[in-house]
Amino acid sequence: MNKQEIQESLSQGVVEGLLPEIEAYERVKPFDLDVVSMKATYYMLIGEIERGIGLLHEGLKKNPYMLDFLYNLGVLxxxxxxxxQAYEYFARLCLIETDQLDSSELKRIKLKMELQAQQATDKEIEELRLKMRKLQQGMDDLFGQRLINPWSYAEEKTVGVRLKTNSEYYIAGYNRLGILSAERNIPYDQAELRKVLTQGNSVKVEIGEQSLVPVLVRRTGNFEIKCEQERFQMYQACNVFHCYPADRDLEISGEEGMQIVVGQPMPLTAKPGRKKLILTIFVDGLSQTFLEENGFAESMPKTxxxxxxxxxxxxxxSTSEWTYPSMAGYFSGQYTVDHxxxxxxxDYRLPENVEVLGECLKRAGYTTAKIDGxxxxxxxxxxxxxFDRVLSGVYGEVMDIKQVISEAINHMDGLKESNQYVxxxxGELHDITDNYKLPFDVQARLTLSELQDERATGSTSVKQQFNGNKKRRYQEQMRYVDRYLGFLFDYLNETFAPEDILVTLFSDxxxxxxxxxxxxxxxxxRTKVPLLxxxxxxQPGVCPEYISSVDYLPILGKLAGFSVDLTGRRSVLPVFFGGNEKRKFTVSESIYPGDTYKIALRNEDMVxxxxxxxxxxxxxxxxxxxxxxxxRTPAGEEIRDEALMQECLRYVAEHLGYFQRYE
Structure with missing residues (x-):
């Protein structure tokens, strides 16, 4: 039987002898996720509903956006x-299909929930209330599918709470005075997140070496730090972290009901065999091709x-043409179809089946910090x-290049005798794409023509078309970025010996x-970016080898002396950095619903x-x-090689995997 015949039999409720037919089709088309829906329907028809539910959940791991899976889970x-549970999956379906929590299915399920509550016993009522609270929490953040507006926590406070998606972290406010206004809005303020060591009204902190201990109180007031026989009286405003030096165990106690939150202590001394500083500089939207064509030394002289x-x-x-998928590739070592x-x-989250960038550096023995907006x-x-410490806010409002570099220098200087990763x-180069206001000196170097607004050149920042005026603004903005990077480089040169640091710069x-x-x-x-x-x-010099952005993790590990498990990753250690063989080709792809699918495979011989x-x-x-x-060749000449063409086509089909649609 072919696929259409199987689906027709299922729609008519005919199941006798059908499972072997479905399995036979699956052997021919192993990536067709419609097989999962067919099997789930089959098991529903024979009364094995839980088995069907399990299959659909496994299917969502392969493609979390499958509308059929969401609908069928709601039905089952x-x-x-x-x-x-039915309401959740129908709601998730609505968010993808219409962006609204409104459908006949949701209305029907809501009526059934109300009827169930009316008929429930006292014991059942309490269970239903727990389910309703859980459902309401899911609805508040739209089941994790709408993290696109950062820190969108419905009616809850945005600071003074644990991070919903990772409760090991506590969200504190962050400003110069350490005093927060009554209404905190993280998109327009900074936040400091710390991984929590312990929390309580009276806590003990074990200190094995000279360290800085981050302490937050949930209510403004006095508290005491006891270090052996010495006692120190402290006062703090609520919901901001202060750091206290310690080389011995501490006991910290506060007023009744104050609640003290202690973050992970940060060592102040370095261990031998490790760099004192590993620094990653991510410059959003920096084109290697532009630097080559316009002169790296002229465009960014300090860098x-x-x-x-x-x-x-x-x-x-880069593996993708925009930030969201590209950065996930850097952090995970996975292609877009994987993460x-x-x-x-x-919205989706970084994969759980691999250690991501921050976790690799933490395991390698570094105190870790991420400073960005x-x-x-x-x-x-x-x-x-x-990461032990994260400073975050929305770029452009409170985390521009001046703020990021200033905070980075402060952080690095505080821990300069330790082993740290920062x-x-x-983000300033992205301002050109989005037509944001440019810095004063950049405006002064441009003409009226070059400052013209060209928003119509693309419906989103991803789809921009060629524009000479934007190119000029980009060039001047690049010099602005370079100036502030120069301040950072001056600090590094003045503070660290060359053998004690490892600095990398890349773009998405x-x-x-x-x-x-x-x-x-x-x-x-669009896809060729620098790695410096x-x-x-x-030996320093130029590396001409074709390298993918997913290779960044093993490169960093090799140079810093820590291991990176490549299981579950698409990463390859390039030969230039000590690897055994070159990658077959780099992969850049665009999977964007509503647009055509595009992929580029490159190596030194072909594109x-x-x-x-x-x-x-x-x-x-x-x-x-x-x-x-x-x-074609990298120089643009056509290659007439049918065997190579077919090899590339086979790769595309295998690579796209479960994101293929079959007739």
Whole structure:
């Protein structure tokens, strides 16, 4: 039987002899997720509903945006009488389909919940109330699918609470005075997150070495720190962390009901065999192609001079064309189809099956900090994992380049005699794409023509088309960014010996408005980005090897001397950095519902471009039946090699996997 015949039999309730037919089809089309729906329907028809529910949950791990799975889970939970679970899955379906919590299914389930409550016993009522509270919590943050507005905690306070998506972390306010206003709105203020060591009205803190101990009180007032026989009286405003030095165990006690929160202590002394500082600088939207065509030394002279004695990777490619999926690749070492963080309206989190960047550095023995305001790498997405301290806020409001670099220098200087890892984000180059207000000196260097607003050149920042005026603004903004990076580099040179630090700089994507008209969407201008390294114990120079951004983790591990488990990752350690073999090709792809699917495969001999005719559907799947493709040399000359073309086409089909749609 073919797929259509199987589905027709299921719709008519005919199940005899059908399971072997479904399994036979699955062997031929192992990536067709419609098989999961067919099996779930089959088990529903024969009365094994729990088995069908289990299959659908496993299917959602492969593609969390499958509308059929969400709908069928709603149906099956309704059949077994779990109306609260049914409501959740129908609601999640609505959020993808219509962006509204409104459908006939939800109205029907709500009536059934009300009827169930009316008929319940006293004991059952309490259980139903617990389910309703859980459901309401899910609805408040739209079942984790709407973290797109950072720190969106409905009517709850935004500070003075644990992070909902990772309760190991406490959210505190952060400002110069350490005094918070009554109404805190994190999108327009800074927040400091700390991993909690202990909490209570009276707590003990074991100290094994000279450290800084972060302490927060949940109510403004006095508290006492006892260190052996000495007692120290302290006063703090609520919901901000203060740090206290200690080299012995502490007892901290507060007034009745004060509640003291202690973050993970930060060692102040370095261990041998480790760098004193590993620094990652992420510059959003920095194009390697632009630097090559316009001169790195001319465009970013301070950055060029700082990394002149380091390593420059000149064929380093991002896995995606925009920040959300690209940064997930850096942190996880996975391609977009693996980590699944690409759906613009439905939020997902960093994968749990691998250690992410912060966790790798923490395991390697470093005190870790992340200082940035990029809402696409916010703590709710999982970017808090592995970090002892996170300073966050929305870039442009309170976390611009001046603030980020100032806070980074303060943090590094406080821990300069320890082993620390610091990650910072610079977002100013993105201002050009979004047509935000430019700094005073940048405006002064541009003409009226170059300052013209060109918002119509693309419906989103991802889809920008070539624009010469934006290119000029980009060039001047790059010099602005370089000036402030220069302040950071001066501090590093003055404070750390060259052998004690490892500094890397990379970007997530280039810019669409740099791609010449008629160029492929995933052209070099959009996907070729810099990777700059200083402090590595290998010969400095230019690395021309083709490298993917998912290779960043093993490169960093190799240079810093810690291991990175590559299980579950697409990462390869390049030969230049001591690896055994070069990667077959780099992979850059665009999976964007409503747009065609695009992928680019590159190595030193070829560039393969592929684009579907059909747009990616709302369930994140796309048909590969009709497409266009090309095979060229990196210089742009056509390659006539049918065997190589077919190899690339086979790779695309295997790579896309469960995101393919089959007729």
């Amino acid at each position: 939970y309704e059949i077994v009488g779990d109306f609260y 060029y001079r700082y990394f002149a004695a380091g390593i420059r990777c000149t064929n380093f490619y 699944k963080m690409f759906y613009p309206e439905v 990029d809402w696409r790498t916010n703590p709710d997405y999982g970017y808090v994992r592995g 990650y910072i984000n610079i 994507h280039g810019q669409g408005y740099l791609v010449p008209n008629g160029g492929f969407f995933l052209a070099d201008e 390294i200083k402090g590595a114990d290998i 393969f471009f592929f684009e579907t005719k059909e747009a990616v559907q709302k369930d994140a799947r796309v048909s590969l039946a009709e497409y266009s493709c090309s095979l």
